[in-house]
Amino acid sequence: MNTKLLFIIGGVFLIFSSTTFFVKETQRAMVFQLGEIKRDDLKPGLHFKLPLVNNVRKFDARILTMDAKPELFLTSEKKNMSVDFFVKWKIANVKSYYKSTLGDRARAEGRITQIVKDELKNQFGIRTIQQAISGEREEIMQELETKAQLVATELGIQLVDVRISRIELPGDVSESVYQRMRAERSRTAKDFRARGQETAENIRAQADKKRTVIIAEAYRTSEQERGSGDAKATSIYANAYGKDAEFYALTRSLKAYVNSFKEKSDMLVIDPDSEFFKYFKNMK
Numbered sequence: 075m076n077t078k079l080l081f082i083i084g085g086v087f088l089i090f091s092s093t094t095f096f097v098k099e100t101q102r103a104m105v106f107q108l109g110e111i112k113r114d115d116l117k118p119g120l121h122f123k124l125p126l127v128n129n130v131r132k133f134d135a136r137i138l139t140m141d142a143k144p145e146l147f148l149t150s151e152k153k154n155m156s157v158d159f160f161v162k163w164k165i166a167n168v169k170s171y172y173k174s175t176l177g178d179r180a181r182a183e184g185r186i187t188q189i190v191k192d193e194l195k196n197q198f199g200i201r202t203i204q205q206a207i208s209g210e211r212e213e214i215m216q217e218l219e220t221k222a223q224l225v226a227t228e229l230g231i232q233l234v235d236v237r238i239s240r241i242e243l244p245g246d247v248s249e250s251v252y253q254r255m256r257a258e259r260s261r262t263a264k265d266f267r268a269r270g271q272e273t274a275e276n277i278r279a280q281a282d283k284k285r286t287v288i289i290a291e292a293y294r295t296s297e298q299e300r301g302s303g304d305a306k307a308t309s310i311y312a313n314a315y316g317k318d319a320e321f322y323a324l325t326r327s328l329k330a331y332v333n334s335f336k337e338k339s340d341m342l343v344i345d346p347d348s349e350f351f352k353y354f355k356n357m358k
Contacts, residue, residue, distance in 0.1 A: 093123060101133065102133050140161045160236075163226070190236060193222045204255070
């Protein structure tokens, strides 16, 4: 009884294993019947097949990375550039992928490499060395990915990312590019210095102009104030003279004393009986 049960269980397991198959989360599968595709792009999970009639082929559905060997490309100046690139890709359509590559990853990556190389040749062929290594590198990668994807779609492949990892120049070309870039940087710096000098001269000219105007205005104001002060002083002296001529004469003498001894070193030798000491004689 136990032996029969074991035979039954073994038979059921054998039938189940020969009529079912499991696809992992990281896989996609196709079912063939006598060499022809019957079902394609089977998603993860449990699936059924006909034993001895159907055979199953599974493919890696993860994002794969392909590093290409350095390749030489000519620029619009007919100069060689050594370019390294890598591609991240995955299977987008299992049926198209199988028909174009027979499910062989090496063959698929060979096709991808050729697609990218052809487009890189086109992109570098219309650009100078300086454009390729500086200002337009991002633009090259964007156009490369977009145009290469159009061709890769026919192979059932999706290009997730296409990147230029390194661009190198031959020794003679590197020196030539370096000299040219240095000359351009020097010319740019000279232009900036010239503009700065011009701006500085303009600022100095404006400052000098403002300074001249300010000094002239200050001088005019001071002269006006001095004239006004002299007029007031003359008026005060005139009034003082009209009221008391003797006091006016005293004031004029004191002013003369002050003007004669402005500095400590000033010295005046005159006769004591001089009119200059008139009012000192009368002081008691």
